[in-house]
Amino acid sequence: MAGLEVLFASAAPVITCAQDALVCFLHWEVVTHGYYGLGAGDQPGPNDKKSELLPAEWNNNKDLYVLRYESKDGSRKLLVKAVTVENSVIINVLEHGSQQVSDLTLNLNDYIDSEHLLDFHRVYKKSEELRSRLVSGIITPIHEHWVKASESPHQEFPPATAREVDPLRIHPHHPHTSRQPPWHVDTGTVRGSTWQSKVSSVPAFWPEDQKRSPRELEGINEIDHRNGRVQKATP
Template identity: 55%
Template sequence: MAGLELLFSSVSPDLSCPQDALVCYLHWKLISHGYRCLGTGDQPGANERKSEMLPPGWNADKELYTMRYRAKDDSRDLLLKGIMVDGSIILNVMEPKSQKVADLTLKVTDYVNPGHLADFDKQDPMGPFAVGGEDLDPFGGRSGGMIFDPLRSGYRNPGIDPSSGLPTRLPPGSVPPGARFDPFGPPGANRSGPNPDHLPPPNYDDMFM
């Protein structure tokens, strides 16, 4: 996460609560995506310029954070607001021109260690936007996710008969070894079972039973 430690070090003396550290991270995230900060508040101020740094007074209000951003190529503006409610921060990002809005609510202590605000090495081990990453990128090498491979589950592979559901067995070589193949019917469909007439109802002589 290039640049985050430098940013954190530059504002660490001003971090006085967990949400300060989280807003610092969110600022860095916008900077890394090509935005620059213009300043605080809803309205432009005098002599504003685009900067990678957090603006003066960015954390003066611990209950409401408001900052404005502009893309490096001036193609888009963003208004970021963070509102604290019962230990969570409600993030609201709006594009003023289109009035498009995105919202996200994060429990601050899920991402920030309140006991080590000034220690970069003990903060934000997982970014707030990594939630659900195992499902969004199931092959990224992380654990979890909703894609389940039964061949790598750790359990003994019981073996699958590809001929299940067919009246005869498939010829040898029809399914290459290790190929992913869905059988034609449920497992064990060709196994011999009990005669359907072995327990007919009493005094019932229907030959088709």
């Protein structure tokens, strides 16, 4: 954790409570991920300057800490707020460009030893766990959202493609032009070389039989496929 001890030593004269120590750790984590501190408060001030140290008056309000940061390449700006609620600190981070917000709640007793606030080697408990929670809870979500927003240009479909994928598009109706045959064959089964048909009162089985009356077709239930003629069923 290079740099944290130096930062703590510079801030130690004004650290008076557990949340001071936690915000100091938070500031160091933000700085190690490529940011400079600009100043305290919501709005820019005349004394703002890029620095890895905590700005003046950073802990004047023990219930609400407000710090502003800018990435070293100048592409991103963060507004960090830490609110004290009983024995917890709620951290809220806003990235100005994307308006992405991330939040994290930490229990002070889990990570800060209030009995040794001025001893760097004893004030922080479970430092690796604290760092992991800060990274996964606020640093990584902000970074990933910013990268996604900057690397995903808006895609437009060409007119033809847009019409093809339009779910509301009504396809043109093509009416059937072929005439249906004036006859039909009832379902049946094939036996040998003949079709065993269920006889019903239909106009005819084949075109040449259309002139036959229903009475003449009674008892016809066999079609000879070899010569295309309708024959009487064999008893």
